[in-house]
Amino acid sequence: MEIVRIENLFFQYRGGFSLKNINLSVKKGEFFGIIGPNGSGKTTLLKILVGIFRPQKGTVQLLGRIPWETSRKEMAKIVTLVSQDFFPSYDFSVKEIVEMGRLPHLSLLSGTSRKDEEIVLKSLELTGTLKFVDRNFWTLSSGERRKVVLSKAIVQDTEILLIDELTAHLDYNNVSLVGNVLKRLKESGKTIISVFHDINVASALCDRIGVMKNGEMIKTGAPPEVVTEEVLRNTFETEFVVLEHPVTGRPLAFLK
Structure with missing residues (x-):
């Protein structure tokens, strides 16, 4: 069952950066990760999904609802954004x-x-x-x-959790703890879309990964299809070595 659908999304900040040609479908219970260089539009995409920003063109639906045409309270029962930048007054x-x-x-x-x-x-x-x-x-x-x-x-x-780099700069114990919590949430039927700073954490946790660069989603697929030396080199413009995890078989990326 499709729970998130994005078609032909275009969003532009006033006089600045834009998202363009974003097409994405996420199924119920899927753990979808997003990786990409700083400034590629990852967090902006999450803010559009939760209804903070409204795109100039395209379609965005969560459980069939358009975020900016649905009441805040109703959307808050469907989706939540978990950000490392939470600053209560x-x-x-x-x-x-x-x-x-x-x-x-x-x-x-x-x-x-x-x-x-x-x-x-x-x-x-x-x-x-x-x-x-x-x-x-x-x-x-x-x-x-x-x-x-x-x-x-x-x-x-909520049915959908949007996670924005929650594991960035955490120690290994806390990365493991947060990862295990997210796994349990997925197993309970939650749909998770998460931005990752660490490629290897994304590879370990996600069913599929989307790669963003310059405001576009340039590739999506299972971790072995996305975490490759060629894709990472083209995305981050630096050389990587990709090996197979000896236990899980998932790809592991290292700077060359």
Whole structure:
């Protein structure tokens, strides 16, 4: 079942960079990764999918809905964007931050219920941040804050999760933890579209990978079709060596 469809997408910032000729279909339950050089339009594409930006041309549908023609509350039940750049205005506690993810499911007059609280605590346990439940968000390290933001997305309970470089600059233990959480979400039926800084993390986690350069999606395919020396050289304009992982058989890329 197709859950995300993009056709002939064109988007241009005022007097600047543009996305063009983007065509993409993502199936329900698929883990789709996006890689590419800095400034190639990866984050912009996620912001269009969540409805922050509206393209000048083309079609974008998530579960048959057009993001900028659907109410914010309704879209918040369908899709959430998980970004490493999450800066709350006030120094909320970790629990308060994660509880914000339940807002689309609450009425104007209702507060969080016992069930909501259980969902919040379970999500914190899943991301290894339950021990921080009463800490102020800004007292945590950047890696710990990212895991809390992932917990917030989990409790929002959307069909689609958009992830923007959540594993960038994390240590190996936290990359593994976040990767395992994303795998469990996929196994539960969630659809994930994630931008990756690290080619090898994308290769390890994704069903398919899309490669972006200069505002275009220049190639999509399974990791062995995309993580090749030729594709990476043409994309990043530098030489790579690609080997096979001795356990998983997935491709691993190294600078030559």
